[in-house]
Amino acid sequence: MPKLIIALILGLVIITGTIGGLMVVKNKQNSSTTSVSPVGDKGVMPVTTQDNLIEDEWGLKISYPADLHAEAVTGPGELTRYNFTYPGRGGYITIATKEAKESSISDWLASDKESALAGASLDTAVGKEVAKKIRFDNPNHTRIAALQTGQVFLFDVYPTDGEEEFWNKRFNGIVEKFEFLPFEGDSVNSGGGSQDTTGGGDSGEVVQEEEVVE
Numbered sequence: 001m002p003k004l005i006i007a008l009i010l011g012l013v014i015i016t017g018t019i020g021g022l023m024v025v026k027n028k029q030n031s032s033t034t035s036v037s038p039v040g041d042k043g044v045m046p047v048t049t050q051d052n053l054i055e056d057e058w059g060l061k062i063s064y065p066a067d068l069h070a071e072a073v074t075g076p077g078e079l080t081r082y083n084f085t086y087p088g089r090g091g092y093i094t095i096a097t098k099e100a101k102e103s104s105i106s107d108w109l110a111s112d113k114e115s116a117l118a119g120a121s122l123d124t125a126v127g128k129e130v131a132k133k134i135r136f137d138n139p140n141h142t143r144i145a146a147l148q149t150g151q152v153f154l155f156d157v158y159p160t161d162g163e164e165e166f167w168n169k170r171f172n173g174i175v176e177k178f179e180f181l182p183f184e185g186d187s188v189n190s191g192g193g194s195q196d197t198t199g200g201g202d203s204g205e206v207v208q209e210e211e212v213v214e
Contacts, residue, residue, distance in 0.1 A: 051177070056080055058097050059149060061179040065170050068093070079151065084174075090160040091167045093174065100152040105132050105145055108152050115145065126153065127180045142171070148180055 054062040054070065058079045064070065068084040075081060081096040102108040109115045109132055118134035124144060125131050131146035144155040155175055159167035 054082065055181060056082075059151065059181045060095065060097065060153070061181050062095060062174065063177040064174050068170065084170075086166075089163060089166070091163055092158050093167065093171050094154070094156045094158075095174070095178075096154045096156075097151050098154070100147055100150060102147065102152075105130060105147040105152070108147055109134070109145060115143065118143070126155070126175055127178050129180065142168075144175055153180075 051063040052066050052068075052070070054060065054064070056062070060080070060082075062082065064084055068086055071083045071085075073081050073083050075096075077098060079097040079099065081094060084093040084095075086092075100108050102111060106121075109121060115134060118136050121132040121134045123130070124133045126144060126146040129146045129148050131144050133142065133144045135142050139158060141156055141158040146153045155171070155178075157167050157171035
């Protein structure tokens with residue numbers, strides 16, 4: 001009789017231990033598969049902004065917002081040109097290079113018929129190079145021009161009415177991150193933010209076109 005009681009007690013201990021072990025394993029499995037949802041309080045997924053990059057044979061290294069679409073559009077008298085647009089918006093940004101014989105950016109502005117119409121210029125910098133900023137009234141846009149290695153680099157922003165802040169913010173970012181790529185035999189000259197740009201706050205694939213889009 002005592003042996004039967006002991007056997008029953010041992011059986012209960014074994015069953016209890018087995019059930020407890022299964023519960024511990026289940027809890028561990030649940031904890032290992034639990035993930036934290038990235039959705040915020042308002043149900044909005046967090047957005048990671050990453051710039052696209054263009055490295056051009058004419059010495060441009062352009063870092064531009066991923067929400068802009070880039071097109072390579074070379075016009076008469078230009079070495080290269082990139083147009084940056086945003087779907088659903090009328091404004092745009094352009095970056096172009098031309099050959100230049102002048103020894104300073106001030107001399108180039110004085111010799112360029114279009115830039116001469118803008119009037120007074122402001123001192124600024126692009127990629128550690130001295131640059132000039134000018135504004136045009138017709139059409140309303142801002143230009144930053146820099147001279148290096150026999151080329152003039154032109155940065156223009158054409159904002160539509162009411163969207164100046166949107167376009168100026170992206171334009172400022174492009175200018176501040178722009179770098180000049182060295183040609184063979186040249187020393188590296190990269191980085192450097194613009195001291196004075198304008199006011200205000202898809203993929204990296206570049207589509208080749210033959211003519212300038214007006």
